[in-house]
Amino acid sequence: xxxxxxxxxxxxxxxxxxxxxxxxxxxxxxxxxxxxxxxxxxxxxxxxxxxxxxxxxxxxxxxxxxxxxxxxxxxxxxxxxxxxxxxxxxxxxxxxxxxxxxxxxxxxxxxxxxxxxxxxxxxxxxxxxxxxxxxxxxxxxxx
Amino acid sequence: xxxxxxxxxxxxxxxxxxxxxxxxxxxxxxxxxxxxxxxxxxxxxxxxxxxxxxxxxxxxxxxxxxxxxxxxxxxxxxxxxxxxxxxxxxxxxxxxxxxxxxxxxxxxxxxxxxxxxxxxxxxxxxxxxxxxxxxxxxxxxxxxxxxxxxxxxxxxxxxxxxxxxxxxxxxxxxxxxxxxxxxxxxxxxxxxxxxxxxxxxxxxxxxxxxxxxxxxxxxxxxxxxxxxxxxxxxxxxxxxxxxxxxxxxxxxxxxxxxxxxxxxxxxxxxxxxxxxxxxxxxxxxxxxxxxxxxxxxxxxxxxxxxxxxxxxxxxxxxxxxxxxxxxxxxxxxxxxxxxxxxxxxxxxxxxxxxxxxxxxxxxxxxxxxxxxxxxxxxxxxxxxxxxxxxxxxxxxxxxxxxxxxxxxxxxxxxxxxxxxxxxxxxxxxxxxxxxxxxxxxxxxxxxxxxxxxxxxxxxxxxxxxxxxxxxxxxxxxxxxxxxxxxxxxxxxxxxxxxxxxxxxxxxxxxxxxxxxxxxxxxxxxxxxxxxxxxxxxx
Numbered sequence: 001x002x003x004x005x006x007x008x009x010x011x012x013x014x015x016x017x018x019x020x021x022x023x024x025x026x027x028x029x030x031x032x033x034x035x036x037x038x039x040x041x042x043x044x045x046x047x048x049x050x051x052x053x054x055x056x057x058x059x060x061x062x063x064x065x066x067x068x069x070x071x072x073x074x075x076x077x078x079x080x081x082x083x084x085x086x087x088x089x090x091x092x093x094x095x096x097x098x099x100x101x102x103x104x105x106x107x108x109x110x111x112x113x114x115x116x117x118x119x120x121x122x123x124x125x126x127x128x129x130x131x132x133x134x135x136x137x138x139x140x141x142x143x
Numbered sequence: 144x145x146x147x148x149x150x151x152x153x154x155x156x157x158x159x160x161x162x163x164x165x166x167x168x169x170x171x172x173x174x175x176x177x178x179x180x181x182x183x184x185x186x187x188x189x190x191x192x193x194x195x196x197x198x199x200x201x202x203x204x205x206x207x208x209x210x211x212x213x214x215x216x217x218x219x220x221x222x223x224x225x226x227x228x229x230x231x232x233x234x235x236x237x238x239x240x241x242x243x244x245x246x247x248x249x250x251x252x253x254x255x256x257x258x259x260x261x262x263x264x265x266x267x268x269x270x271x272x273x274x275x276x277x278x279x280x281x282x283x284x285x286x287x288x289x290x291x292x293x294x295x296x297x298x299x300x301x302x303x304x305x306x307x308x309x310x311x312x313x314x315x316x317x318x319x320x321x322x323x324x325x326x327x328x329x330x331x332x333x334x335x336x337x338x339x340x341x342x343x344x345x346x347x348x349x350x351x352x353x354x355x356x357x358x359x360x361x362x363x364x365x366x367x368x369x370x371x372x373x374x375x376x377x378x379x380x381x382x383x384x385x386x387x388x389x390x391x392x393x394x395x396x397x398x399x400x401x402x403x404x405x406x407x408x409x410x411x412x413x414x415x416x417x418x419x420x421x422x423x424x425x426x427x428x429x430x431x432x433x434x435x436x437x438x439x440x441x442x443x444x445x446x447x448x449x450x451x452x453x454x455x456x457x458x459x460x461x462x463x464x465x466x467x468x469x470x471x472x473x474x475x476x477x478x479x480x481x482x483x484x485x486x487x488x489x490x491x492x493x494x495x496x497x498x499x500x501x502x503x504x505x506x507x508x509x510x511x512x513x514x515x516x517x518x519x520x521x522x523x524x525x526x527x528x529x530x531x532x533x534x535x536x537x538x539x540x541x542x543x544x545x546x547x548x549x550x551x552x553x554x555x556x557x558x559x560x561x562x563x564x565x566x567x568x569x570x571x572x573x574x575x576x577x578x579x580x581x582x583x584x585x586x587x588x589x590x591x592x593x594x595x596x597x598x599x600x601x602x603x604x605x606x607x608x609x610x611x612x613x614x615x616x617x618x619x620x621x622x623x624x625x626x627x628x629x630x631x632x633x634x635x636x637x638x639x640x641x642x643x644x645x646x647x648x649x650x651x652x653x654x655x656x657x658x659x660x661x662x663x664x665x666x667x668x669x670x671x672x673x674x675x676x677x678x679x680x681x
Contacts, residue, residue: 036563
């Protein structure tokens with residue numbers, strides 16, 4: 001039997017595959033209502049509520065250097081509140097797989113890449129969530 | 144038996160006994176024959192010894208045991224309590240505190256000094272700093288016929304109160320806050336649907352939520368004494384360090400505030416007292432020359448005024464000279480000479496709260512580099528409080544802190560600015576104005592307006608939030624007058640939306656790093672708005 005610690009959530013952003021450890025994810029929400037965050041960079045699409053907790057939504061594509069999405073529409077991956085109060089907007093969540101399905105693992109390439117995972121359908125960037133949150137703290141601290 | 148589960152309880156109770164020891168030693172410094180204080184000291188040392196022995200904390204138990212023996216000499220009247228003995232007891236209390244907090248310390252030297260202690264043959268010299276006065280005794284010590292102190296009344300009553308983990312209380316406040324938000328949503332729906340049955344049910348819910356809110360918030364209240372109990376000792380030590388004589392008079396410390404506010408007061412109060420002792424009070428010879436008693440008095444008084452608690456820290460020292468403060472601020476480039484001339488004396492005192500301001504002739508290791516008043520005001524404003532100052536040259540200074548009773552559920556003013564709804568704590572706002580545009584003065588590219596004979600800077604909240612200014616066609620503009628980091632100013636907003644009592648949720652990682660935001664509030668419409676933190680926004 002496979003527990004959360006051994007599972008990965010795969011999502012797609014601008015044609016690229018990303019993987020998040022399921023342990024780092026609290027919930028996946030479709031098009032939640034959001035409200036603007038004053039002074040925040042454009043990559044922050046707004047703030048939403050997830051089970052009473054205020055959670056800012058950041059556009060993963062914009063964080064990676066693309067143009068931010070026009071609104072918070074799309075799929076939002078809410079991170080575990082113990083790790084961060086943050087949600088990431090992605091284009092789509094594809095599936096949850098077991099680590100056993102990973103064919104191989106190469107060193108990470110690109111922003112916040114913990115590793116490049118070799119999957120049956122192609123490569124996926126395993127997101128280093130803690131590093132991403134720390135970098136966002138630094139980014140927001142400079143605003 | 145595994146005792147580790149009781150460690151937290153041990154630490155909490157030991158801390159209380161150590162605070163009581165500190166208070167009683169200071170009482171003994173001022174009144175060497177005070178039997179109540181001697182008995183209470185004995186009892187506290189005895190309690191710590193017993194608890195530590197049960198927990199198998201050998202070093203703590205051993206030191207407390209030796210303190211108990213030491214106190215027994217005074218309890219039996221074999222020796223008078225002298226200044227060296229009280230110094231030794233305070234050293235023991237400090238070391239016990241470190242041991243209780245888990246620091247690795249060797250008490251053998253102190254134990255040896257306790258055991259071999261010989262009281263001075265002649266009466267010791269007059270203590271350079273008299274014991275600080277503590278207003279309220281902590282209940283009378285009751286001695287049994289054989290002289291062994293009886294348990295304190297609180298111990299006898301055991302069972303009427305229980306210790307509750309602070310996490311449970313925090314959770315209760317969160318749930319109550321959510322209920323408040325939910326109630327406001329229901330009210331909104333009831334009004335929109337114009338349903339009399341729903342309105343009636345929601346009004347009943349409102350009454351119940353208000354009652355629950357009152358009880359839950361009351362459960363989080365702690366007496367101010369929780370942070371003031373150690374201050375008489377701090378004033379005593381500070382005064383000794385700078386060669387002054389000072390006593391701290393406490394009053395009203397039974398007043399209760401939310402635990403979060405109490406915790407945030409510790410550093411600001413200590414800093415205000417440090418300033419009073421280090422900069423406010425004159426040295427004894429200068430006081431005598433000015434016709435004052437050699438002993439300076441610093442007071443900390445608290446009282447409740449409606450939904451606020453007012454804490455005043457006052458000293459009878461040299462006071463502050465507004466002209467000197469203005470000259471120092473101009474010399475440091477904090478304000479222009481022209482601005483300095485326009486500042487009324489009451490405003491000049493607030494210059495001390497500007498970042499980087501200090502008029503201390505020299506930096507001391509007691510008050511540091513004068514960065515404190517800025518930090519004090521910021522800390523007070525962070526919990527929704529305000530700071531005001533009064534001073535009379537030669538007669539002393541008074542710093543007044545006004546604090547809300549709670550932080551989690553607070554009244555806010557909702558405003559529209561930068562195409563957003565925003566919330567500001569009511570306590571942060573001195574006044575709201577519809578300012579006639581003809582009263583706005585433009586000088587050197589800056590906007591000012593005249594308010595009670597003072598020229599105040601006029602800033603745009605839109606600009607501060609990085610948004611363009613809203614087009615203004617009306618004759619008046621809505622302005623909030625507030626005091627931020629030592630300066631009064633006006634903030635232009637687009638519209639006032641009204642007042643509301645709200646539940647504030649803190650921001651977590653990473654959004655807490657964004658300056659200017661103190662938390663979020665969910666309105667009855669479901670809209671999430673941000674509570675602004677003005678000091679960090681400006």
